[in-house]
Amino acid sequence: MISFMTEQPGRRPDNTSGRPRDAARTDAILTAAADLLLEVGFDRIRTQDVAERAGAGKGAIYRRWPTKEALLAEAIRNMPARKAPVTDEPVADLRTLVADRCQSAEEKPDLVPGLISAMRADQGIDDAVKEGYDLSYMRDTLARILGPDHPHIDLLADITQAVPLFRAAFTPESLDARVMTEEIVSLIESVATSTATRGSV
Amino acid sequence: MISFMTEQPGRRPDNTSGRPRDAARTDAILTAAADLLLEVGFDRIRTQDVAERAGAGKGAIYRRWPTKEALLAEAIRNMPARKAPVTDEPVADLRTLVADRCQSAEEKPDLVPGLISAMRADQGIDDAVKEGYDLSYMRDTLARILGPDHPHIDLLADITQAVPLFRAAFTPESLDARVMTEEIVSLIESVATSTATRGSV
């Protein structure tokens, strides 16, 4: 998480005089941006929409961020990171993670496609998204099931993200979160069985 | 493949008089649109670009299609369908298909993200893409390896499409087509082994 700017070059030469920035406004704007990101996707957000939802004026936005992309990049970085549950049942932990991913794809189908679209249009967005895209929590969970050196961990981790995204975009009719979760977990169990049978590397 | 319009309501009440439409122009426009689709992705195509590349005027475009989306929808439908090779080595056939998919993701990383973006903006594009999205060739090949009733065929077929797309969008540094091909084929072989060991359903 990156904190909002406390000073802006050329705008606030003397930060002791005048009415101070309202931190609550900054927060409201970031929250509005994040909400819209989830609801309609990046490419359908207009600055006017963000301002209205935050109960703010566009001036309040551009006083804080130089461009729309800078605002949304910060909103993206502010989005909460996933954390992996750790119980003594690794497969149950995996199922929780996969289910979460599948549910997101089902309930907020516009988020990731919108991000893909935005990453193509703006380098700052591209950086922000890639920076936040850390699948190590998924790889760790898979490692507990398959063993730390299993050759398919990276691919399986990507699969847990890629398949829900893909189905949301191209075959929304096969996007039942529960079914998809079981398909994916079942596949991973199958891989685990295969390895166990043959003996690991 | 859908043929171009031979008559337009309100535009050509009498199709025997006047200079006829030039079929070569129609073709050049569709080709230009398809090329741009592969090169820069849907959302960066401007009608002016299509016209220039086709050596045509914008008038020639709008004489044939009512909107930009209609033109590009037809260009999408015109794109050649994949066909599955069938030898007596199903795994080799699979590798060919997967490699093709991975190479596309590597060489034309803007196509599919651009389509996703465009599907969000226009229903006609959404229809055209989904109509052309048939993974049965991949499922057939997988069925030859895993058996026709294997429970993971649908998921694995989606994986062959989704993972290259995902990596192209989010982790381009891990987008080596050869490596990715082997990862995916190896996973599928692993699943096949697992099934064979346990006996099929």
Added chain:
DNA sequence: CAAATACGGAACCATTTGGTCTCGTTACTC
């Protein structure tokens, strides 16, 4: 040859939208 329509090219129009500016007001420091 006349009528009709397509052609490329360029000017043109209309809409959308990111970003700026202004106004009257409010909240802070000195």
Added chain:
DNA sequence: GAGTAACGAGACCAAATGGTTCCGTATTTG
């Protein structure tokens, strides 16, 4: 209280671009 800057709201500006129209020309039928 004086000075300064943030606030919401809305007018405003500028760029991009989908789509139309017009021009002079070429190609068809009759």
